Amino acid sequence: MITGSKELIRDINSTLVLETIINTKPISRAAISKKLGLTKATISTIVQDLINKDLVIEIGSDDTDLGRKPILLSFNKKAGYVISIDIGVETISALLTDLEGEDCSLKQIKTPKANENIVQVLSSLIESMKPAGMDTTYGLVGISLGIHGVVYHNKVSFTPYYDLAGIDLADELEQHFHTPIFLQNEANLSVLGEKTFMFDYPNIANISVHSGIGLGLLINNSLYTGYNGRAGEFGHTIVEVDGKECPCGNHGCLEQYVSERALLREFAKRKGLADVDFEILSSMYQTGDKDAIYIIDKFIKYMSVCINNVLNAYNPDIVIINSSFTNFFPGLTKLIEQSLSSRMNSVTHIVPSALQDSSILLGGISVVIKNFLAIGTLKLQNNELF
Numbered sequence: 408m409i410t411g412s413k414e415l416i417r418d419i420n421s422t423l424v425l426e427t428i429i430n431t432k433p434i435s436r437a438a439i440s441k442k443l444g445l446t447k448a449t450i451s452t453i454v455q456d457l458i459n460k461d462l463v464i465e466i467g468s469d470d471t472d473l474g475r476k477p478i479l480l481s482f483n484k485k486a487g488y489v490i491s492i493d494i495g496v497e498t499i500s501a502l503l504t505d506l507e508g509e510d511c512s513l514k515q516i517k518t519p520k521a522n523e524n525i526v527q528v529l530s531s532l533i534e535s536m537k538p539a540g541m542d543t544t545y546g547l548v549g550i551s552l553g554i555h556g557v558v559y560h561n562k563v564s565f566t567p568y569y570d571l572a573g574i575d576l577a578d579e580l581e582q583h584f585h586t587p588i589f590l591q592n593e594a595n596l597s598v599l600g601e602k603t604f605m606f607d608y609p610n611i612a613n614i615s616v617h618s619g620i621g622l623g624l625l626i627n628n629s630l631y632t633g634y635n636g637r638a639g640e641f642g643h644t645i646v647e648v649d650g651k652e653c654p655c656g657n658h659g660c661l662e663q664y665v666s667e668r669a670l671l672r673e674f675a676k677r678k679g680l681a682d683v684d685f686e687i688l689s690s691m692y693q694t695g696d697k698d699a700i701y702i703i704d705k706f707i708k709y710m711s712v713c714i715n716n717v718l719n720a721y722n723p724d725i726v727i728i729n730s731s732f733t734n735f736f737p738g739l740t741k742l743i744e745q746s747l748s749s750r751m752n753s754v755t756h757i758v759p760s761a762l763q764d765s766s767i768l769l770g771g772i773s774v775v776i777k778n779f780l781a782i783g784t785l786k787l788q789n790n791e792l793f
Contacts, residue, residue, distance in 0.1 A: 417453075420445060424453045425462065426782045428482050429507075433466055435477035454480060461486050461544040462780075484509065487545035487779070490533055491771030493553040493593065494518065496568045496618040496668075499528070502768040503536045506548070506776055508604070512536060513768075522570050526579045533584065547586050548779040551771030552576060553593040555618060559636035561590045567654040568618050568668075589774050594621025594639055595630055596770030597760075601727050602628075603773040605761040608724040612717050613760075614641070615767075616730035620662040620713070624721060642666060646712060665709035667731055674702045685731045692736075706732050707739060711746035718747075718755055729760035 420443075427439050434442075440450045457463035464483045468476035484507040493500045495518060503512040514536060519528050533550065556566030563571040577588040598613035602625055613623040620642030624631040632638050642662030643655045650659025663669055667685065675683045677698040692699035714726055733739050737759045744757050760766055 420449065421453050421456065422782055424450065425457060425482075425780060428457075428463055428480050429780075429782070432481045433479035435479055437477055439480075482507065485543060487543050487548040488538065489548060489551075489772050489775045489779075490536060491551040491553070491596075491768045491775065492529065492532070493596075493767040493771070494525075494529075494555065494569075494571075496555060499532065500764075500768060501532050501536060502765070502772065503538070504772050506779070508769060508772045508776070512538070518569065522574070525571065525574060526576065529576070529580060530583055533580075545779075547584065549587040549589065549775035550580060550584065551589045551591065551596070551775050552580075553596045553767040553771055554590055555593050555621075557636050557640065558590045558592050561588070563590065564636065565655075587775070587778060589771070589778065591771070591774065592621060592623075592632075592636070592639065593617075593767045594623040595632065596623070596768075596774065597621075597729055597762075597766040598623025598625055598727070598770070599630065599773050600762050600766040600768070600770030601760065604769055606725055606727065606758075610721070610723040611725055611727065612721055612723040613727045613729060613766075614710075614713065614717070616665070616667055616710075616728065616732070618666060618668045620666050622717065624723075626721070641713065641717070644713075644716065646709065661709065661713060665706055665713070670702050670706060673705075674698060677701075685735070689735050703732065703736075703739070706730075707742050707746060711743050714743060714757065715747055723755065725756040725758065727758055727760050729763065729766055733759035734763045 423443055424439055427442060428434060431442070436450050436454055437447065440447045454463060458465070462483055463480055465478050466481045467479055484505045487506055489504055489506065491502045497518055498515055499518050500513065500515045504510060514532065516528070516532060519525060554563055554566065554571070555568065556571070557564045561577045562575060577590055581588045594613060594615040597615050598611055601613055602608070602611055609625070609628045611625040615621040615623065622639040622641035624639055643653065643657060643660045645657060645659045646661045646664060647659035651663040652658055653660035653663050671683055671685065671688065674688050675681065688699055688702060692703055710728065717723070717726060728740060740757050740759050762769055
């Protein structure tokens, strides 16, 4: 039998009430009481406390012909704001939203080559995003940083394509802005974004294909990061024995063959060009260029191997592929499915990302909001996907 103090029970009930208002708004006190099985007096006390904290507002009466019209409640999404940052290898993207992940403002800058200046660059970016004239109760409630590498205990422990070693981003930014700072691997944020805003499954494998390849895993609705934060570094699983050298120290890692960086470099080499972007590859693929077709076929081949291994290792409800390849050509997921001949794989959905480039940022938004409100489950809907 689980027991607890009155204060603990009150805190739990308060969290349940707030969670219900956010996920089922607008809703009346009586409806909350019925939904949670708590007395109307308890609900009234908790709701009044949330109103006093400016987290809940009354928005009018329900339209009913029976007796007194109940007052409807809604979450006050304007009580504060959140900033989420994706520190990409080439570009830093920053998103500001309200406490429901809406009313978005996006900024992008080039990632500095000299990473010792990264704290100053991030501080200036965050300062520039502060909403002019916005008077909120709580102000900036937290900042999330998406790292393209391994994060453990809120610190960067390994990044293959830029060097953030020895820089305590969380501590330095927290001292400057006096708000919680959350560091997380980009693939982990990506799967949290997809879960919170789009795909409500308990077991999700989200494969992020960018400069490297990351795997964000939700198992029974919980993010799985492993013993020291290295779970999901799927780009460093070996697919070619004694293959291409990888910055991680191994040879033959998956991301040396099928990351966007690797495939674009190979396409540029085949075309005798110094550099190409995905738009060039996409355009030439659509005109039937044999080298572009070869690159796309290679993506399908290696992603099929990757997904086959993910399916057999984790057996998720759904596999989401977040990549420029599948974003530009959603039909590639069907070709990948057709390449999976194992009968064990026939029950899993394989889909392109619904959030695409915004998944990392929106995942960071959800992390900060959940921490600020101290709630576990949150269903948000962003109607301003950019």
